[in-house]
Amino acid sequence: MSSNPTISVIISTYNSIPWLEKTLWSYEQQIFRDFEVVIADDGSRDDTKEFIENYAQDSRYPIIHVWHEDNGFQKSQILNKAIMACNANYVVMSDGDCIAREDFLQIHYERREPGYFLSGGYYKLPLDISQAITKDDIYTQRCFDVEWLKERGLPASYKNQKLTAGFVTAKVMENLTPTNASWNGHNSSGWLEDIKKVNGFDERMQYGGQDRELGERLFNLGIKSKQIRYSAICLHLDHARGYKNQESIDKNKAIRKSTRDEKKSYTPFGINKE
Template sequence: MEQKNIRTSVLISTYNWPEALKRSVGGMLSQTVMPGEIVIADDGSGPGTAAVIDSLRAESPVPIIHVWQEDRGFRKSMILNKAIARMTGDYVLQIDGDVIPSRHFVSDHLELAERGFFVCGSRVRLSPEVTRRVLSDEHFRPTLFNMPLSFAANSLRSRLLRHWMATRYGRRIDHLRGCNMAFWRDDLIRVNGFNEDLTQWGHEDGEIAFRLHFAGVGKKSLKMGGCVYHLYHPEASRSGEQRHLDELERVKQGRISRCDNGIDKYLKQ
């Protein structure tokens, strides 16, 4: 499918880290191929985040939509659904607000966009020192020389290898990172979006990937292109992880393709 025929919406989730969000959205505004719109899913951030978004709107050539909900604890799945419901694009490129997309992120993802597939991309985890430099100097860019060697390969680009690896690498369904994924919006709606019964950290990405799989949507991996640079931060609490793992296992065992508590309540009738 020709890239020009796909209207893209970038989905960025965030919570109370406006400095990182500024760099994340800034990376989207420096793409070699621009998305159609940027939709920010804000799980209850304070006024600092809104101020950053307003300043970014002033320089953005594409619409930036801020979808906010009150802070009532971790409700990422809910705010993602609300944001997807507001989108106008056909293809959703999902990242987190603590990653910076590489310059060819959109272009490389669109190369692999194909009906009947969702796509999982790669990340490069930055060290605390490089993260500090990224946040303090807007002109500083991560390079092969300042990133951990174990992640360096994820930042390489090769069109030939990108296409060759698409259906050969990472074939396990939950071999993925929610900070770098792409979906057809109507596929997300078909499985009723993210599962809002998952109200703690983790595995909402793997859970929806399995539901898409059971709905007949294939998986591709985006390697050798389209990576994101993950800013360092302390790990989130995993105190409620087992509840999510139990739900994931229920989906796998029951081959469930649609969740009950999802996006449908936000869609226009």
């Protein structure tokens, strides 16, 4: 392995050790191995720090823990700190409640291209199945098997195609999907240099759309996006969202509108403060 990894994976977390542990287990099984994980920790308690320190001792990949004091929902701030801690020139972003299929990083690696970012999605699991998934279910990859999930009560849905699409079908569906290839914080990737050019995340933004707004500035910079939502698969574990509030969502919508209307490719409220 080179001194600097090929990919830095940024995973955000906040006081959620059981979900973070399942997420980290899924990276032990990745086919693509030349990566590090940077945990963007938005002020978790000491038990999370202790868990990460213990976990890192036996992990197959290097782990960097980036933390700041808890000051409410400040995900944009901690993500910017995590961006600055990355040692690779290519960055995959996901969340500490998303179990990555074994080919997740391989897909991001193979599809990366100068002048583009990659836009993936997730498959959302109900709470009872999220809780029931074990280390062994992740290591054997059976948690990605639709039949196995159905046996555990997964409802039938057209969304199940995400888990059953083979390589060719996935590419066809990505070409046909009406879903906009936006920057999605749970499953997107891009070049570190491009992310720094737009000055990372806008730290005025709290819950709701701060990832999309970053993508909109990348578009304004001239970066295009590619859809990988049926190829790069992750399972989203269910949980409550105590930090969701309408005021924050409305404020963020106004910032996004200004970014689009004025075609801004840079925020003065990002990594570098002016």
